[in-house]
Amino acid sequence: MIERGLKILLVVLLFAVGVGYLGHHHPAGDSFAVFRPQLAAGLLALGVLLWLVSARKLAVFAIAVATLALGPILRMNGVLNAASEMDLSVYQKNMRFRVEDPKLLGDDVMKRRPDFLTLQEVSGANMALFDTLGATYGARQFCPFATVGGVGVASRWPIVEGSGFCAEADGLAAMQVTTPKGPVWVVSIHLHWPWPYSQPAHLARLLPRLAKMSGPMVIGGDFNMVPWSDALRNVAMASNTMRIGPPHVTLTKLKGWMRVPIDHIFVSEGEGIVQRLPRLGSDHYGLFARFALPFN
16 A cells, blocks of 8 residues: 555656656746756655665666756756856845845945846835945836836946836846946846746747847846746847856745745856855845856
């Protein structure tokens, strides 16, 4: 009876892991992919149990599938994408629209002095951040988005006149700025939740906008999606960028039982390193990246 129950559980877990690789065919695949590490860990534990009840072949199979699923994710943790000269930096943050003290974030930004800021959930409650930043980050573009607040970008470098724009109600703010080495597109993105919510349709509208932007680019955002998903591969392809750094857990739910890496930074040619920063009153951890861009 126990062995039969374990075999049924094995079929269920194998099905769930397998569906997570089908995001290219249906967005439900990406929703399953979010839980790939947990499902793979379940397969490892199940493999041990199957071994103990002498179902040795099934045990080896379960452990092999779990290893194949976890391997690429663990390799991401070891990737530094280090460039020889990382002379640019970006601070990525979902601010939380109800944050009590936005000055905490402002003080941290001024301490680190990044070249660029990419922000989500910018609301009336946390707009005081920009009082702390003052004229240092005078180049700004803010775009309304959802009830949780808008998206914004800011830079120490001057904006290219007329370059700032919004994807109306679609969670994208962008502007081009002039750095000492040349122009750079700075983009902030906030995606809706994945299927069965509206993320697939949201991405379908945003990807053509990204594809039209040319030149060196840095994108920071709360993508509400994991880095091994088809959705983020599409973002990278459309923008001609690569996600940098390991998959840092940036949001925890269910008292820490659910830990997901959903905030990311993409840059042209994908050379850079990323560290995770404190929450500072938000429900998301921040990200700070140093990177290089390909200037002609």
